[in-house]
Amino acid sequence: ILVSVFIIAILISLQGIANGFRILSELNLGVTFLFMLLVLLFGPTIYLISAFTENIGTYLSGLIRIGFKTYAYDVEHLDWFMDWTVFYWAWWFSWAPGFGIFIARISRGRTLREFIFGVLMVPSLFFVLWFTVFGNGAIWVNEHLAKGALGQAVNNVGSLLFDFLSYLPYSGLTKTLALFIITLFFIVTINFGIYTLNNIAIEDKSQVSPRWQSMFWGGLLSAVTFVLYLFGGIEILQSTMLFFSLPFALLMSVMAWSLLKGLRFERQYYSTEVSDLWTGANWRSRLRQLVIEPKRDDAILHLKTTALLAMRELRQLLIGTYGLNVTLQQHFGRDNNQLVFSIENGLAEDFFYQITLFEKPEPETAQVHHALMVSTNIQLEGYPLSITNEEDLIVDILQCYERYMKELDFVIS
Incomplete structure (x- = not known):
């Protein structure tokens, strides 16, 4: 399955960002919205809508307090903090530079206000909705339908989603759709990696990368993934990413300073009158x-x-x-x-x-x-x-x- 996914991703990347990656991403987004809507309709709809409203308030009210919480006075939950909070902190640090390059490339012509709204506000709201539908939905199913069966299988992440869908109507449809979405996410992620590496490697950023370069990066990504997976499974992949995230955290500090410097320069640039051409x-x-x-x-x-x-x-x-x-x-x-x-x-x-x-x-x-x-x-x-x-x-x-x-x-x- 993984071999097929990588081959499809490389073939799509050869079609270019306009014809391949964009169409695939839009398809992925549309199918994902459909999948979430079906779970919302087939699940406890009224409860999920109410939970969504409350979750927004919980998120906003606890953003500062939870953002600085390190469980120094709550030692019994320290393992959870290391396995989840620190892990995802490292996860996003390792993804941020490449993702920033990609977002910047597709955001030409946008103002800073539009960029912040489209990259921070809208995704954050969508994540709250997503975790409400599937998180609160799984909790409700576990308490009312599964009688605790989902809670006992919480460590089996690979099958937990499909176990949850089994308790909802039309489970065959939703399971097939879930498998299709997971495959699309794999392909889109690989294409994102190929596109970002192409952009870093090519000298003239305005030119389209040659086909052999896309095939090279796709093959290299495939080889590294297979080797790490064969020697340690998902755990070694996560550990490798955690290890390489620290340099990116230091790099992002420099990037933040560069952004501030660039904004100051741009403000000074646009605040001056554009009349030097005629004033001498x-x-x-x-x-x-x-x-x-x-x-x-x-x-x-x-x-x-x-x-x-x-x-x-x-x-x-x-x-x-x-x-x-x-x-x-x-x-x-x-x-x-x-x-x-x-x-x-x-x-x-x-x-x-x-x-x-x-x-x-x-x-x-x-x-x-x-x-x-x-x-x-x-x-x-x-x-x-x-x-x-x-x-x-x-x-x-x-x-x-x-x-x-x-x-x-x-x-x-």
């Missing part, structure tokens, strides 16, 4: 760029850093805040180095802002002149790029887009 604040840098001809490597570096980062930031804002359809194409090679920033317009030709590295040989001196040239819908013949920072380039793109929209309005009218 950066005229010395522009003069140097106009007078001193850049080398090929310097021009490509400027294209890959300043220009690409500026276009990515503007694209993220236009998509996430204003819902525009924006594409960013990048080509870096021996004979073709260019960036093309496009904004779709259903009524006319799409707006584009293209930066291209031109190389013109000089036959008499055997020298090659390099220049970054800009061409747009407004000025097809192109003009030299004399911009040295991201903010100025964003202003230049927006001004060209403004002229494009004005000419478009004139043609339509």
Whole structure:
């Protein structure tokens, strides 16, 4: 079964994030909601709804108190604290960096408020609902239907869910659905690991990882899982994860400081007026760029850093805040180095802002002149790029887009 799951996961990962992983995740989420709804309807519905309301209040009222509880004065429950609280603390520390990369990649264009709501608030509310339906539901079944049988089998985690479903109506349907969901969770988790490792390993984060790389990470994950499972089962897998979580806990402290530093920088960035392009604040840098001809490597570096980062930031804002359809194409090679920033317009030709590295040989001196040239819908013949920072380039793109929209309005009218 595990071999089949890994093979399916690797094959899906080869289809890419858009065609494979997203569809599988949406299917997993939909089937999981259906499964939870069936258990809610087939179980003690009124009791579970009442328990859900009370559980929210219990969670919120005890969040600080329980969050700092280490059972120093409650020694008889210290083993439970180590086996559950500390274990899951380490579990989430080990998952957090990779999961953060994944969430960040799919959250382009979101504000911090939307990110916190979608990543913290909604999942927390869903977890309370999930634990209410299955946790309170199992307690109720154990007391009223199973007469304590579920409590006696509490250590047999693998079959406890199916034992619980046996006491509900249509158990054959719910058991089949549960097995299908567990399989989907395995496949989605493996794809998540492959995607995260691909993102860490590839140099250009905007490029799609090659197929052989997805197969390599999938095979490596499969091999490590099988070896650990054969030598110690689930326990050794959990112990390995617990062992490697401590370095991630230290790493996350550094990441938290980096996040705070980044937010301060962004606040300062957006609080300044975006008018340097026309006030002459950066005229010395522009003069140097106009007078001193850049080398090929310097021009490509400027294209890959300043220009690409500026276009990515503007694209993220236009998509996430204003819902525009924006594409960013990048080509870096021996004979073709260019960036093309496009904004779709259903009524006319799409707006584009293209930066291209031109190389013109000089036959008499055997020298090659390099220049970054800009061409747009407004000025097809192109003009030299004399911009040295991201903010100025964003202003230049927006001004060209403004002229494009004005000419478009004139043609339509």
